[in-house]
Amino acid sequence: MVDLMAPPQASVAERAARVRFRRALALMAMTLVAPGSAQLVAGNRKVGRIALRIWLGSLLVGAVVLVAVVLDRRIAFRMATDTNLLLVLWLAMIGGAIGWAALFVDAWRIGNPLSLRIQHRRAMIGLNGVLCFGVAGTLLFGAHLVDIHRDWVIAVFGDGKVTGAHDGRYNVLLLGGDSGAGRWGLRPDSMTIASIDAKTGRTVLIGLPRNMANFPFEKGSVMAKQFPHGFDCDGCYLNGVSTWAGDHTDLFPDSDNPGIDATISAIQGITDLKINYWAMVNLAGFKQLVDAVGGVTLNVRQPIPIGGLGDDVTGYVQPGKKKLNGFEALWFARARDGSDDYSRMARQKCVLNAMLHQLSPETVLTHFSDLAKASSDMFSTSMPASEASRFIDLALKARSQKVSTLSLVPPMINTADPDIDLVQRNIQLAIDRSEGDAPPAKKHKKKGVVTGGSVGSLSDGYAANESDDLSASC
Template structure:
């Protein structure tokens, strides 16, 4: 009987020791994740100094103000800055708990701010990099562009692989560069996701179909990256982000967005711009009517709480 009581007394001590070890292990894991994250963010962080801008007062994320992000998908080449073949503007509103994701066709004809020319909007990056791209998009949409994210599209496949692949709902049966994509829900690894996002000429919708697939992939990467199941792959995810993404978002701003704006990611509305294709001096352009431009501008302003 005495021996039995001693064993019973030992169990609370053993359970307490196990619990303590779990806490220590959890703290060590948390520190490891935090260390990997800060290191990746330091590599990604590329602040810019813009003299122009439509934001009349400083944005305060801690006060849950709406903000916008310009996503530039760039095919980087050695010795060449390349062009931003993918241009997507995210307008995030925490009050309505929603995001509007607008694709800007790369052939859109507009004024290139700071260059003194009217050209395809994706040429802004080739002429003046991030700053000129942000200024040109601000002028085109008549809204402030607060942040940018430049993604190396060739390396984007590493990000898709790091989150364990993605599943998208494909609305067009097609084959591209030796890979067949069935209609319906399909699972893509990084290599297939890159090809899925690049196909253009076999799609009867042309660039609009490609934009749709690009938005699908970005949205699914965000969803997968935010899921608990991907925590085991945090090292690969942070490494892939550090190598292939550049942004002016600082670490503390990322933390505030994660804490205060997370609910907005649950509702993402995708917007497109209607254009009419034409040739000017033998060069193809997408022409946006004044009515269409005004409609898009107003939708984005409403999302950002601009009157």
């Protein structure tokens, strides 16, 4: 007897349609997991073998690179600053996007869509579109990021010669450019040497005042020949060396940056330190960098004026330990209204210290696109890209250590007539202290005194200008 309540059995045609649909889905899934496998089992086997070999080779290379990076992070930095490797990766990602999308389309063809029922056919078309655009779009977006990064490496890093450590240290000159239109690269507004231990990354920041006068140049340099008795002309200060060289470029026929080269010869003559590389920061664009990384946390000890010195004060950065945006951080570093140059130098050291300890690899990756754009607009250096991995590694080591400072300012140094022997002895002493080869620096006399936003005063000195632990002085 026939059971009238039993569900009707599927016809042979319906079962066959479901089988064809599942087969088409399987081919799509195979292409997603192992590109070329669908062609290997049901299509052009030659194409399948080539695609599958490329896929497996890519996985193998990725695994080897991952293991190498885990064992030595400098490999990652080296690869990230190799423009030729980045170009190959960019081309590979674009080729991969096109090839993988083509394999999805071919897998859809192999699935014989015309034999599917209309609802199955529509589902396969939609799935194929999602997979094609999803996979290809992801790879193309990755290629776009690689291209941005490569352009950033080319724009930021220089083509200078690779130089070795001097007495176990790398000395990098950090120049803050004047924000005047069209002249920030010509007149350094702040000058700091980052003297870095070549093994440990332990760093000493040596600040030079822009108003230093009557100083010698490095022996044998162009400037030493022009000023054999030192930079003793009327109104000649350290930050004016660059301008003087810019007005006498004929004396520097082989130099691409006469102003910077002349400034380096002055700083080497003053400090007796050999400069490996220089880096120029446009202070007017500095706020873009801070904004790009989401701000910087600083201890604001007093209201810091925004504006002043010829312009109206339009507001204040209010006291407190807080995260400052780019505009506020710039004025914290630059403000001179109600303070002096040496207090400002102390605040600038605190900003450098905060950026060093707060700019983590995770922050860089999270804000990479904005950071790349900001830094290429406001940063240039003589350091070749091949050296970037070394200094990134040293910077990561420095983040876990104290940063020492020494600024060549009153009351230790008379900037109008500096005792160069005393300057050089104090620099060596600061370096020895950072390496544990000399007793620690004396504690600051008046901890409770704050002038111009910095602990200390003009007569007694500022704590952040001479410290074995810059974080504690800020």
